Amino acid sequence: MFEDMQLFSSIVTSIFIDAAPFLMLGAFLSAALEVYLPQDIIARYIPKSRLSGLFLGLSAGMVFPTCECGVVPVARRLLKKGVPPHIAITYMLSAPVINPVVLVSTYVAFQGDIRMVIGRALMVAVPACCVGLAVGTSKSSLLLRESVNDHNFHGHDHLESNHSHAPDCGFDHDAHKGSRFTGVLLHTASEFVEMGKYLIMGAFAVGLFKIYLPQETLLFFGNNMFLAVGGMMLFAVLLSVCSMADSFLAASLTSFPSAAQLSFVSIGPMVDLKLIAMYLAVFQPRLVLTLIIVPTFIIYLISVPLGMIFG
């Protein structure tokens, strides 16, 4: 029992240490967007056409690389700032994979097999665009949950020098007397605690799975393409491996077909235990279901035929 607790402590702590810098970066970016990005800039520069918007969402990760832990608060802030959902949601789902760091790590992990890199990028891009198109131009208020933290930020634009606060807005107004950068740091702290609790809950769940889930279950899935793909996707969700490292794990599972490895590295950055907890905190239940179901089905439906044809 004591050994289990020590092991649980090690797993949970190591997941937190692994993810914390990225979540902090995401919280900081989110806070900087809140304080420094005026809404009229967004309205002026965001592409009007849906197709260009999707392309922007897909490619933004190449400029702002982030892993799945940090991208959720950024997407929330973009939505609250008026970025159309098809761009923000497409960015949220694709940026953890379609970014230079993860693409290079995939290339290295699969020993220069460019097909795995392209396959992974496409396998993520397709569901990201589908979800982006599905949410379309819905109003952000219909997609986002109203949380306690939203009152802290209460959506005001910090660039406006004459902005006024409601008397009970909750945020420390003295902070605003300092520099706007102080405001960014205060928002960062608040955002980190808000999102970090879901990271911790996800890490607790992963810790329990890693200690108590019988490892034989993995072997059960290996021999049949339908089960291999499904099993690897399930493991990706349960183990919640960071998108920067998952390809090394997948590449080593040589007993699984390439299509199953591809499904493992594609679903994890879009749907895992940490992310589900964060989605539930940030988005309305209907969108959460879409974020879970659409990528899962699409990746499964692409991977199985791919596996049947190419192995």
Add this chain to the structure above:
Amino acid sequence: MGNIMQKIVGHLEGLILLVLGFYLGALVTVGGYWRYMNPKFEWLTGAAAIMFIITGGIAVLRPNRRANLSGIVIFLVFIGVAAMGTSTALQSPPLQPGIMIDESDQDSSRLTLNGIEYIKINLAEIYQHCLNGEADKIAGRYLARGIVKRTPALDSSGQFAIIRTAVICCLAHAAPVGFRVHYSEADEFNDGQWVKVYGSLKTLPSDLPNPELHIRGLFFTRLNKSYGIVPTKIVKIPEPAVPYIFDFKSAEPYAY
């Protein structure tokens, strides 16, 4: 919540970030970081620690009056869970490049035994050569370290497994890698015994059953299916100060 309570909760939010910042900073500077993460990410955690301290410090001075109580409770539980392993971690030695088991290992990338030269290498590095099918590397004579894993299936075929855990990013996502060692006197070694194995690689028959090795808390234990080690000598050793593999090289000098 009353005003005073809200203020206390606001201060707590900042304090939690401060505590986490100092905790991460201590792991990076005092030692024990490698118990959770691959040390190549120390700079990243160090940078995060600085951000935690700055944001936490400001949040303590200017408390958020709508601080999230549930978040604070969950963070406090996490700090309690992390504290269970902290004393052990902080007492661990800081990682130095190429920590070796005995002094004789430290001199060069090769070691001579009975007139034969062995290349010092770690199990993940040999595994990678086998995966890449690098014939010249596979033909080498190697010295590698790991723990003995025994199962009835391996025992009955005159083998045991030598395994070592490779940590790419964090311990939660680590993967043990290893090889079968052809040795009919496996009873000499208990499960979990650390050993040094001198030997060379030999092709395995393709129909060998999977011995289903499990290491608690770690998934995806990988025992090479194509090659096994034929030992010329096996030496029992104490558990190394740093048991994990963090570094992977594709040529000499290997990380060992």
